[in-house]
Amino acid sequence: MKPSISIIWLVSLLVSSSTFFTVDANENVENTDAQIAKNISLKLRNELPIAVDIYFAGDGSSTMEEGSAVVVTIPANGGEANMNTYPGHNFSYNFGGFTHHIVAPEHNGRVQVLLGGESEIIVKCTTTILGSTETNQPLEIRVVPWWSPHGAARFLELVRMGYYNGAALNRVVPGFLTQFGISRDYDMRTKFRSATIPDDPPLYKEDDNADGNVDVDVDEKRPLTPFVPGMMSYAGHGANSRSTEIFVVMPDTPQGQLDYFGINAWETPFAIVNDVAQTPVAQWHSYGDMPPWGKGPNPTQIYPEDGYHTYLKNEFPEMDYLEECYVVDIDPGIMEEL
Numbered sequence: 001m002k003p004s005i006s007i008i009w010l011v012s013l014l015v016s017s018s019t020f021f022t023v024d025a026n027e028n029v030e031n032t033d034a035q036i037a038k039n040i041s042l043k044l045r046n047e048l049p050i051a052v053d054i055y056f057a058g059d060g061s062s063t064m065e066e067g068s069a070v071v072v073t074i075p076a077n078g079g080e081a082n083m084n085t086y087p088g089h090n091f092s093y094n095f096g097g098f099t100h101h102i103v104a105p106e107h108n109g110r111v112q113v114l115l116g117g118e119s120e121i122i123v124k125c126t127t128t129i130l131g132s133t134e135t136n137q138p139l140e141i142r143v144v145p146w147w148s149p150h151g152a153a154r155f156l157e158l159v160r161m162g163y164y165n166g167a168a169l170n171r172v173v174p175g176f177l178t179q180f181g182i183s184r185d186y187d188m189r190t191k192f193r194s195a196t197i198p199d200d201p202p203l204y205k206e207d208d209n210a211d212g213n214v215d216v217d218v219d220e221k222r223p224l225t226p227f228v229p230g231m232m233s234y235a236g237h238g239a240n241s242r243s244t245e246i247f248v249v250m251p252d253t254p255q256g257q258l259d260y261f262g263i264n265a266w267e268t269p270f271a272i273v274n275d276v277a278q279t280p281v282a283q284w285h286s287y288g289d290m291p292p293w294g295k296g297p298n299p300t301q302i303y304p305e306d307g308y309h310t311y312l313k314n315e316f317p318e319m320d321y322l323e324e325c326y327v328v329d330i331d332p333g334i335m336e337e338l
Contacts, residue, residue: 040108044081045153046074047145048095048116049329054081057092057101074114077327078157096332111149118330120144121152123159123271125325127169129283131318137280141232141325143271147225148200151234151242151270158244159325163188168312169320170297172286175252179235179290180322181245182302189303192244199240199265225269227261229253230276236266245299251277284320 046052053070071091072081089104095116102112115121123141128134145152158164166184171177183189203224225231231249234242249261261267273279288294297319301311312319 038087038106039084040087040104040106040110042083042085042104043109043111044074044083044091044102044114045111045145045149046076046079046114047121047156047330048114049076050095050332051076051079052093052095052114054102055092057090077160078153111153113145113149113152115145116330116332119146121156121330122328123156123325124328125164126323127280127284128320128323129280129285130320131285132320135323137283139273139280141271141273144225145270148233148268148270150197150200151268154197154242154244155246155270156327158192159327161188163192163244164322165324167322168297168302168308169284169322170299170302170312170316171247171290172250172284172296172320173289173294174250174286175254176257176289177247177250177253178281178284179245179247181235181243182299182307183244184308184321186305186307189244193303194243196240196243199236199242200268200270201265202262202268225262227258227269228272229258230273230279230281231261231269232271232273233262233267233269236264239266242266248273248276248281251282285318287316287319 051073053073056069056071074081085104087104087106091102092099100117121143123143125139126136127139129137143152163183167180169178169180171179227249229249229251232246235245235247236242262269273281287296290296291298297316301307
């Protein structure tokens with residue numbers, strides 16, 4: 001016998017002004033004993049260019065008419081909603097003339113990104129190359145949120161606010177990586193330097209790493225997204241240490257190094273540059289690795305207020321830079337039914 005109870009979906013809504021709103025949606029929904037015992041938290045992030053209404057769409061046992069109530073409206077371009085719900089509950093939203101469904105997962109603390117049926121988001125940039133002797137070189141980045149939901153979300157957030165515009169490509173090591181992510185804007189780089197995000201533990205082919213723990217030797221497991229040249233990840237230094245600094249894997253990186261990338265939860269990839277050897281990445285000027293491994297720029301000397309205008313300008317005049325980056329909006333006019 002399924003007990004009929006009244007549940008409350010608690011939704012904390014985060015908008016760009018950093019104001020939090022709490023919405024209570026009370027509905028009569030039948031839940032199994034197992035569901036009641038397994039209340040979970042689910043974060044929904046809307047990367048679409050329009051706000052979307054989230055509807056309760058049932059779970060096969062609901063007494064409520066499907067699609068009859070809006071649970072919450074999530075703002076466009078990175079708006080988020082944290083929901084307390086149960087595994088198997090089905091929610092829906094409309095975009096591009098189609099209805100898209102979200103099924104609450106079995107495991108707690110997951111993030112689901114609303115992409116209207118797409119699987120990735122495009123970020124377009126322009127950069128300098130060859131020691132800043134050439135400018136306005138196009139670079140396209142494919143952001144894949146399911147690889148690393150928190151990592152992708154932070155990158156898109158920073159791109160939208162112009163954080164990476166003018167950023168130095170301060171650690172260029174051929175056959176290894178290029179690292180960047182210290183904003184030219186002093187206030188922004190100071191604000192976000194310590195604004196870390198949670199890890200996104202890597203997923204493996206043997207299981208989905210659902211609890212965020214690697215329960216066997218990582219050498220015995222094959223990641224779902226093994227590193228290849230062009231992949232992008234965060235330059236973290238320990239658990240939950242990711243903030244703004246990112247690296248892209250360079251062309252001709254040895255397989256042994258590729259196998260080593262991503263074994264830590266803070267190095268899960270979130271994006272890729274396709275055919276990286278044919279892009280500006282392969283033509284960025286290298287001053288060598290950072291100290292103590294080389295004589296390239298020291299990141300700790302870039303963060304101070306005069307880091308760009310004095311330190312980089314005087315000591316590394318041939319540095320290459322990102323010029324501008326922006327997120328390409330998903331176009332509802334080109335959507336196809338899945």
